[in-house]
Amino acid sequence: MEWVVEVEGLVKEFNGRRVLHDVTFHVGRSEVFGLLGPNGAGKTTTIRILLGLLEPTLGKALVLGERLSESRELRGRVGVVLESDGLFSQLTAYENLEFYARVYGLKSAVERDKRIREVLELVGLYEARSVRVGYFSRGMRRRLALARALLHSPDVLFLDEPTLGLDVEGQALVRDLVTRLSREEGVTVLYTSHNLNEVEKVCSRIALLVGGRIVASGTVESLVSEFSKPLVEVYFTSTGEALKVAKYIRRLNYVVECWCDGKSVTILVESNSDIPKLIDVLARSGFKVVEARRVERRLEEVYLELVRKN
Numbered sequence: 001m002e003w004v005v006e007v008e009g010l011v012k013e014f015n016g017r018r019v020l021h022d023v024t025f026h027v028g029r030s031e032v033f034g035l036l037g038p039n040g041a042g043k044t045t046t047i048r049i050l051l052g053l054l055e056p057t058l059g060k061a062l063v064l065g066e067r068l069s070e071s072r073e074l075r076g077r078v079g080v081v082l083e084s085d086g087l088f089s090q091l092t093a094y095e096n097l098e099f100y101a102r103v104y105g106l107k108s109a110v111e112r113d114k115r116i117r118e119v120l121e122l123v124g125l126y127e128a129r130s131v132r133v134g135y136f137s138r139g140m141r142r143r144l145a146l147a148r149a150l151l152h153s154p155d156v157l158f159l160d161e162p163t164l165g166l167d168v169e170g171q172a173l174v175r176d177l178v179t180r181l182s183r184e185e186g187v188t189v190l191y192t193s194h195n196l197n198e199v200e201k202v203c204s205r206i207a208l209l210v211g212g213r214i215v216a217s218g219t220v221e222s223l224v225s226e227f228s229k230p231l232v233e234v235y236f237t238s239t240g241e242a243l244k245v246a247k248y249i250r251r252l253n254y255v256v257e258c259w260c261d262g263k264s265v266t267i268l269v270e271s272n273s274d275i276p277k278l279i280d281v282l283a284r285s286g287f288k289v290v291e292a293r294r295v296e297r298r299l300e301e302v303y304l305e306l307v308r309k310n
């Protein structure tokens with residue numbers, strides 16, 4: 001497979017302080033790859049190195065097989081949303097896009113106008129096109145930054161917290177847009193966000209960065225099943241029965257934790273194969289199980305578990 005984004009053995013030091021330690025990950029064409037991690041983990045630094053805005057101390061950071069800082073042609077195939085949006089407050093939304101459309105080399109005035117209208121529609125800002133950006137809300141600025149990133153129909157998008165400050169509708173708009181671009185136009189996206197529900201919906205694969213090190217990577221499903229122990233919820237006929245069960249099964253060696261909530265007992269076990277064992281033990285001990293179901297684990301729980309551990 002030919003990688004669109006290749007990061008290998010990446011090390012970055014600021015004044016001798018190491019903030020990226022041997023970071024490696026690869027992103028394939030039309031993937032939406034999520035880079036996750038707590039504040040200061042090194043996500044933005046990794047993106048800035050990929051964009052050629054920072055020099056790596058060691059290692060490789062390539063886009064479409066090249067260093068972005070060394071290829072003008074390549075820069076024209078990349079769109080970015082960074083923390084600082086680079087928009088001019090004294091210009092209107094339209095004028096900002098007009099400026100960037102020229103920077104990106106969209107030569108014909110007719111073409112520029114057509115594309116500017118298109119991207120304004122895409123981010124829901126067409127009505128606000130003649131408003132000065134200085135009067136925009138934070139969310140509107142974010143939308144305009146995304147519109148600017150899309151102007152020249154890039155093949156690769158680097159979106160560093162694109163939904164920061166967006167309302168619920170704006171977040172859904174970005175999610176749908178990113179999903180559509182990757183599925184329908186084959187655009188490759190490197191995405192960061194602190195909203196894990198959003199990441200679960202948008203990203204095909206993720207890497208978790210903690211303290212400048214990748215501590216886990218893979219699809220959301222693979223991470224959730226690899227790193228979270230199974231959780232089972234079992235309902236009984238009465239609260240008294242549930243309490244008795246909890247006391248009884250706490251002694252089993254494969255039960256990591258269990259707690260009561262009314263008529264139900266929630267049980268964390270070591271592995272999947274412990275679930276039938278558990279049900280069997282309950283039945284043989286004469287407890288009357290009304291209902292038993294596996295609780296679906298979410299990325300957020302796995303994330304918190306991994307961040308705490310590292």
Ligand SMILES: Nc1ncnc2c1ncn2[C@@H]1O[C@H](COP(=O)(O)OP(=O)(O)OP(=O)(O)O)[C@@H](O)[C@H]1O
Binds near residue numbers: 014041042044046
């Ligand atoms: N130009 C710089 N000079 C010195 N230190 C820096 C510089 N840029 C980033 N750092 C340090 O590098 C580390 C990683 O920062 P980075 O901005 O990449 O984190 P992040 O994962 O993007 O965090 P956040 O979620 O808050 O955006 C931090 O400790 C930060 O202080």
Ligand SMILES: [Mg+2]
Binds near residue numbers: 043044045160
């Ligand atoms: Mg950042």
